[in-house]
Amino acid sequence: MRTTRLALLVGIAWAITACTPATLKQRNGYWADQAQSARAYNQRVRFLVMHYTGGDEPRALKVLTGNSVSSHYLVGDRPPEHSGDPVVYQLVDEYARAWHAGTSAWADRSHLNDSSIGIEIVNAGPIETAGGPAWQGFGGGQIEAVTTLARDIIRRYDIQPVNVVGHSDIAPGRKVDPGPAFPWEELYRRGIGAWPDAATVDAYRRRFFQRMPDIAAIQSALSRYGYQIPVTGVLDQRTHSVLVSFQMHFRPARYDGTPDVDTVARLWALNDKYR
Incomplete structure (x- = not known):
């Protein structure tokens, strides 16, 4: 008797599953039909x-x-x-x-x-x-x-x-x-993150030894790359802090916030490569 009842319950469960489309997902009090999917979306994580x-x-x-x-x-x-x-x-x-x-x-x-x-x-x-x-x-x-x-x-x-x-x-x-x-x-x-190409950095070093960009151009280039910085034309505290962060990432041998030739050459090379 117990075997017959178990077989009946298994049969009912199988019948319910067979009649339910695979795209229906049961949630708390409702079913979500996933047969159709949108194409206009992207990942939350950027x-x-x-x-x-x-x-x-x-x-x-x-x-x-x-x-x-x-x-x-x-x-x-x-x-x-x-x-x-x-x-x-x-x-x-x-x-x-x-x-x-x-x-x-x-x-x-x-x-x-x-x-x-x-x-x-x-x-x-x-x-x-x-x-x-x-x-x-x-x-x-x-x-x-x-x-x-x-x-x-x-x-x-x-x-x-x-x-x-x-x-x-x-x-x-x-x-x-x-x-x-x-x-x-x-x-x-190893395939993680950004880094400037050495040849491009060297080319910009030679160029900037002759004439460095002004502070406004440097601020604009930092902003273009991704840093949040207003273009004021003044080497203010915010610009100093952003340059320190940039140097820690891309020129860690010296991170004093000074916009020297090597720092600016790396910044321009990064924008050329990625932006």
């Missing part, structure tokens, strides 16, 4: 933002799982492996809005929490050494994990090279992470 934690891994986990700040991913200082691949923490689903960017802007967007994925990397940032102030480096295992993670995110959301940025790029003067020790050029060679 930017990938790199951060450092400014502290160790236990502190980072405590802060990032608290009530004030969060990030989609956290890469530890020594990421463990599972089946030969690195393990990273995913703290927020990608479809959700993590609180990692704060007051921010890049290109034509502001409030980048709405349109970005954030990766926090365990790193102390500025440190004191026997030789004086320095920046903590990033471990090889960390960079391998960041590379694998970032490539996957970039591929799935078709994020453009210029939209892989540091927190300092989108919040100049307020944030300095991931700092000048972050290996942006190495990541570029």
Whole structure:
């Protein structure tokens, strides 16, 4: 008797499933028909933002799982492996809005929490050494994990090279992470982010040794690349902060905010390549 009843229930369930189109998805009190799909849309995620934690891994986990700040991913200082691949923490689903960017802007967007994925990397940032102030480096295992993670995110959301940025790029003067020790050029060679072509930089160096662009032109070029900066023609505090952020990313050997030939040549070369 029990066998007959079970067979009957299975038969009913099969009949219901067979009569329900595969495109109908049951939700809470209604069905969504997914047979038709729109073509006029794009991904919410347009930017990938790199951060450092400014502290160790236990502190980072405590802060990032608290009530004030969060990030989609956290890469530890020594990421463990599972089946030969690195393990990273995913703290927020990608479809959700993590609180990692704060007051921010890049290109034509502001409030980048709405349109970005954030990766926090365990790193102390500025440190004191026997030789004086320095920046903590990033471990090889960390960079391998960041590379694998970032490539996957970039591929799935078709994020453009210029939209892989540091927190300092989108919040100049307020944030300095991931700092000048972050290996942006190495990541570029692995297919992540933007970097100027050396030959183009050299050509602009030769040109600018003869005559440098004025401050208004430099501000305009920074704005064209993506930084939020008004064109005032004055080397003001905002311009200084943006130049420091630019140099930390693209000329980390010197990041004093001075618009010298090497800095400006890299900026022009980037705009030629990407903008």
